Amino acid sequence: MTAAIPNRNPVKGSAVLITGCSSGIGRESALLLARRGFTVLAGVRRDADADALRSLNLPDLVPVCPLDLTNHEHITAAVEFVADELRRRKLAGLFALVNNAGGGQPAPVELLDLERFSTELRTRVLGSVDLVQQCLPLIRPARGRILWIMTPALMPTPFVASIHACDFAVDCIVRTLDIELKPWGVPNVRINCGGIRTPAGLRTTGDVETLLKQGPPERIGLYVDALRRWAREMAEFDRNRTDPAKVAEKVCTALSAERPKRRYSVGYMAHAARLLYTTS
Numbered sequence: 616m617t618a619a620i621p622n623r624n625p626v627k628g629s630a631v632l633i634t635g636c637s638s639g640i641g642r643e644s645a646l647l648l649a650r651r652g653f654t655v656l657a658g659v660r661r662d663a664d665a666d667a668l669r670s671l672n673l674p675d676l677v678p679v680c681p682l683d684l685t686n687h688e689h690i691t692a693a694v695e696f697v698a699d700e701l702r703r704r705k706l707a708g709l710f711a712l713v714n715n716a717g718g719g720q721p722a723p724v725e726l727l728d729l730e731r732f733s734t735e736l737r738t739r740v741l742g743s744v745d746l747v748q749q750c751l752p753l754i755r756p757a758r759g760r761i762l763w764i765m766t767p768a769l770m771p772t773p774f775v776a777s778i779h780a781c782d783f784a785v786d787c788i789v790r791t792l793d794i795e796l797k798p799w800g801v802p803n804v805r806i807n808c809g810g811i812r813t814p815a816g817l818r819t820t821g822d823v824e825t826l827l828k829q830g831p832p833e834r835i836g837l838y839v840d841a842l843r844r845w846a847r848e849m850a851e852f853d854r855n856r857t858d859p860a861k862v863a864e865k866v867c868t869a870l871s872a873e874r875p876k877r878r879y880s881v882g883y884m885a886h887a888a889r890l891l892y893t894t895s
């Protein structure tokens with residue numbers, strides 16, 4: 616394994632496409648990278664979020680909108696937009712794709728909302744693969760890389776099965792891509808995040824309350840004690856969550872390294888979770 620070179624200046628202007636830049640880790644990473652000299656193509660779903668990014672007046676921060684990963688047409692149009700922007704800026708290719716967009720629902724498997732679960736899978740797994748497929752012709756000429764923002768907790772954990780199911784699938788895809796894309800020198804890098812202080816992260820306890828209120832009464836009663844206990848533990852966990860700026864720094868490190876590591880860990884409990892996984 617080769618050591619990363621932190622904060623080395625990237626080749627001026629190297630282009631990076633990041634998904635899910637309206638808030639949290641994606642937004643924080645987009646801003647940091649644009650300030651560090653990358654050209655950042657920042658995917659968002661809504662015009663208002665694109666306008667918010669434009670209003671920052673960062674010349675190297677370009678919103679890509681609408682980019683909803685559940686929508687194949689959005690992905691195709693976004694990649695065309697990126698290709699045009701690369702031509703306009705006379706860049707040889709896309710230096711990096713950062714697959715970040717996603718969200719989850721805390722619930723016992725018995726009570727998972729299947730419509731939402733389907734959206735999670737289409738966003739985190741199918742949409743990301745669709746984007747990778749369409750971006751690879753732009754990534755190869757730049758000898759670029761693909762980063763994946765994910766959890767390290769690849770062990771079964773009660774009440775977060777939909778999130779972790781996506782991570783299991785993504786983990787398999789990342790490690791397979793890392794082998795398949797070796798001939799073109801396109802590494803696939805996991806950024807394993809522990810607890811990060813973002814809107815999604817902090818929604819967990821509220822989502823549990825909603826589930827307790829709106830779940831099917833005859834079933835929710837079976838889980839009420841365990842869910843309440845877990846929500847109390849999560850409230851404690853929330854107090855220790857890590858600033859998303861730390862993830863943005865890790866993303867920058869992985870992009871600035873001449874030969875990135877296969878995996879970076881960042882955030883509250885990320886190392887402990889990784890240790891549990893490797894020893895289980």
Ligand SMILES: NC(=O)c1ccc[n+]([C@@H]2O[C@H](COP(=O)([O-])OP(=O)(O)OC[C@H]3O[C@@H](n4cnc5c(N)ncnc54)[C@H](OP(=O)(O)O)[C@@H]3O)[C@@H](O)[C@H]2O)c1
Nearest residue numbers: 635637638639640683684716717738765808811813815816
């Ligand atoms: N926070 C943590 O503790 C933590 C830990 C490990 C991994 N992660 C992962 O980190 C990633 C970013 O999450 P975050 O914590 O930064 O939460 P966040 O602030 O809620 O950001 C999630 C981003 O994903 C976007 N998004 C959701 N569904 C999308 C879709 N179908 N198409 C395109 N964009 C979509 C959201 O856009 P809208 O504003 O339009 O909804 C938002 O920009 C997620 O994949 C999450 O699983 C987070």
